[in-house]
Amino acid sequence: RLAEAIEHEIDPPASILSTEEIERFQLETDLLLAWEHQEFELFYQPLVSLEDGATIGFEALVRWQHPTRGCISPAVFIPCAEKIGSIDQLGLWVLHQACSQLKVWQEQFPQKPPLTVSVNVSSVQLSQSDLPDRIREICKDTGIAPGSLRLEITESSSIENSERAMTSLEQLKAMGIQLYLDDFGTGYSSLSRLQDLRVDVLKIDRSFVSQKKWEVIWSIILLAESLGLEVIAEGVETTDDLEKLRLLGCKRVQGFLFSEPINAQEATDWIGTPFAH
Numbered sequence: 001r002l003a004e005a006i007e008h009e010i011d012p013p014a015s016i017l018s019t020e021e022i023e024r025f026q027l028e029t030d031l032l033l034a035w036e037h038q039e040f041e042l043f044y045q046p047l048v049s050l051e052d053g054a055t056i057g058f059e060a061l062v063r064w065q066h067p068t069r070g071c072i073s074p075a076v077f078i079p080c081a082e083k084i085g086s087i088d089q090l091g092l093w094v095l096h097q098a099c100s101q102l103k104v105w106q107e108q109f110p111q112k113p114p115l116t117v118s119v120n121v122s123s124v125q126l127s128q129s130d131l132p133d134r135i136r137e138i139c140k141d142t143g144i145a146p147g148s149l150r151l152e153i154t155e156s157s158s159i160e161n162s163e164r165a166m167t168s169l170e171q172l173k174a175m176g177i178q179l180y181l182d183d184f185g186t187g188y189s190s191l192s193r194l195q196d197l198r199v200d201v202l203k204i205d206r207s208f209v210s211q212k213k214w215e216v217i218w219s220i221i222l223l224a225e226s227l228g229l230e231v232i233a234e235g236v237e238t239t240d241d242l243e244k245l246r247l248l249g250c251k252r253v254q255g256f257l258f259s260e261p262i263n264a265q266e267a268t269d270w271i272g273t274p275f276a277h
């Protein structure tokens, strides 16, 4: 029995943590350290008007340059940041960074209407923090008009069922901030609540473009029109896609055909060379 016990003791605790769990735990630890090491950077992807080819603004997309694993996708580490409770800090950093960069661009490249920036906010951010107050401060600090800022939210039951989040959206709208509904058509979709969310723009999810679901895209464009909303098509990768979208009446697009997300300096060069793209 003693032998048995000893054997038991020295057995690796394989059943306690799976490899997956160990990896996730490691990621969470690294994410906490990423702050001190300043491993986050904001990238920007141009939003282009199909009417005149002009750059309307940029979507800010966060990047994490991990010391050993390279660039980790926000699709991976944002949910992780939400879990460990650092999404508020990260989200506010992203907002501040995006707004100060926008201020620089607006001064360097005055245009009518002024350049805009859109920032992704998760439902966790919306329901947990006093986001409207923080954003008001950030606009003041950085000197940008709230009318130049767009927030991208996704359809989610946690927004629609949270009074806090809905109130926050109301307050943000009242400040003059536009709301984009991201990944439209893929989420928890209740068309009847679409108006409650008070969004200004539907971003057609890139899966519809990549799968060439033109009937669906056309339906979304008609829906938006009848609700008085604008649309932006994301994930435009080919000139064929672009021509099709143009025929369907889409006026604003975003995608690798124009540019991948690029760093602030590259984005500055991008605005500085109009119509070269």
Ligand code: C2E
Residues within 6 Å of the ligand: 045, 060, 061, 062, 073, 074, 075, 078, 091, 094, 120, 121, 122, 152, 182, 183, 206, 234, 235, 236, 237, 254, 255, 256, 257, 261
């Ligand atoms: P999203 O907001 O829907 O952003 C669009 C994603 O599609 C970006 O991926 C972008 O790089 C990618 N994309 C754009 N055009 C094309 C294209 O033509 N083809 C293909 N294949 N992909 C394209 P990314 O940067 O990896 O971001 C993934 C998601 O992570 C975002 O989806 C957004 O939900 C989230 N995210 C990114 N930055 C932030 C942030 O600062 N805060 C929060 N809460 N979420 C963020």
Ligand code: MG
Residues within 6 Å of the ligand: 059, 120, 152, 182
């Ligand atoms: Mg987005």
Ligand code: MG
Residues within 6 Å of the ligand: 182, 183, 203, 205, 206, 234
């Ligand atoms: Mg999107």
Ligand code: MG
Residues within 6 Å of the ligand: 183
């Ligand atoms: Mg997406």
